[in-house]
Every structure is written in structure tokens, then in C-alpha cells.
Amino acid sequence: MEKKLQNWFTAKKESNRTSSILKNVSQKYHIDANQIFPKYFKDQLITFQLSTTEKIGAINLSNGEKVDQLLLDLSTDYGDGIKLLKEDDLLYVYFGEPFKKFKRPYYIIIDNYMVFANNASTIQSFLNNYKNNRLFINKESYANSVNQLQILPVLVSLLTLIIPLTYFLKIYTYHTLNTSHRKKG
Structure with missing residues (x-):
């Protein structure tokens, strides 16, 4: 995936910009970001828009606790486990166009998923629903949708x-x- 993404950045004439972002992170925080997202990204990612028009996304991690530790210097603590990435376009550099809309997102890492949005309130709402087990999978409309997908x-x-x-x-x-x-x- 990384090679294809790099080719895509080259075709869009953005490879210098993405390299600059990674170089800036390395110089400013003494962190090799390539040892975080590519190393611990597992196999799934998603972005979608809520009915409130807020965008939310998630990536599956192989070791969420480790990623949380590695992102400490790159993040500001917002509270209740929610953090804000300090650098712009970091997710875009590693995951491409679908993540461009998450310029400097708030995020939380929970159960080996990094869930992020542009507003802390969106993450807070997600966290409240998660803690109270109010999930899509528990709704009848979700079950109906899955049945139709078959x-x-x-x-x-x-x-x-x-x-x-x-x-x-x-x-x-x-x-x-x-x-x-x-x-x-």
C-alpha cells in the first residue's frame, strides 16, 4: 500500500509536501513517524459522514497501547482519553485522500482502533455511546442493512x-x- 500511495502522491505532485511533513515531525519531535502508522496499522480503515455532517474516521491498529505511547509527543491531551494531533495532515500522509479532511484531528485509541474527528465533541459523543454500549451493531436498522447487503x-x-x-x-x-x-x- 505504501508504494502505491507514494506513486499517487508523485502523480498529484504532492510527494515533496508529504516528505516535508514527515521531515518536520522528525526534526521537531525527534520521532520517526514511519515507525508508528505503517508499522502498527493493521488492515482496516474507514471514513464517513454523520447525519450532523461531521466527518469521523477510524483505523485498525495491531497495538493500540503502543501507538498511544508513540503519539504522546505528537499530541495534546484534551481530556477523558481524547487527544489532539499537533501536526497537520499526518493521517493524509499515511492514508491518502480520504483522510485529507482530517487536517489536525482529535482522536482516541480504544480497543486497537484509532477513532478521529475534527471536533472533540464528536469524539466525546462516540466515547459516550461506546461506554454505554449504544453501538450501530445493536440497532435493528443495522441488522436490516446487513441482511440487505447479502x-x-x-x-x-x-x-x-x-x-x-x-x-x-x-x-x-x-x-x-x-x-x-x-x-x-
Whole structure:
């Protein structure tokens, strides 16, 4: 993933900017940020927008406690486990475009997940819901959505067959009409 992301930054002419961000972190805090996110990022990440229009994201970590320790110098403590990254665009450097909107996010590390948002109140709300077990997975609407997603592969397979067929029929019809039109003319 890192190589593809670097190629993407190069194509967007942002590789100098991202290198500069990492160099600044190294000089300012004497921390090699490459020993944090690439090393402890596990395998999942997500960003989405809440109904309040606030954006929230999360990354799965292999060792959340270690990442929390390594980020101590790069963070300011906000309270109740919530912290603020001191440097801009650090998540963007490691995870690309979906994380660009999290310029200098508030975050919390909980159960090997780093959850972040642009406002501390969003993280506080998440934390309250988490502590009180008010999670999506416990809602009926979530269960209904998951059940509907099981139908999705069947629909994709059908669409994969239908779309090319429709395209073929349009070309065939166009060709047939033009051919018969020329014969009459």
C-alpha cells in the first residue's frame, strides 16, 4: 500500500509536501513517524459522514497501547482519553485522500482502533455511546442493512450481465437501423 500511495502522491505532485511533513515531525519531535502508522496499522480503515455532517474516521491498529505511547509527543491531551494531533495532515500522509479532511484531528485509541474527528465533541459523543454500549451493531436498522447487503453480490452479478447486454443491443440496433437505412436510400 505504501508504494502505491507514494506513486499517487508523485502523480498529484504532492510527494515533496508529504516528505516535508514527515521531515518536520522528525526534526521537531525527534520521532520517526514511519515507525508508528505503517508499522502498527493493521488492515482496516474507514471514513464517513454523520447525519450532523461531521466527518469521523477510524483505523485498525495491531497495538493500540503502543501507538498511544508513540503519539504522546505528537499530541495534546484534551481530556477523558481524547487527544489532539499537533501536526497537520499526518493521517493524509499515511492514508491518502480520504483522510485529507482530517487536517489536525482529535482522536482516541480504544480497543486497537484509532477513532478521529475534527471536533472533540464528536469524539466525546462516540466515547459516550461506546461506554454505554449504544453501538450501530445493536440497532435493528443495522441488522436490516446487513441482511440487505447479502443480496448485493447477486445484484452485482446480474448487472454485470445486463449492462454489457444492453450496450450490445444498442450497438446492434444502431448498426441494423443504419444498414437497413442505407439499403433503402
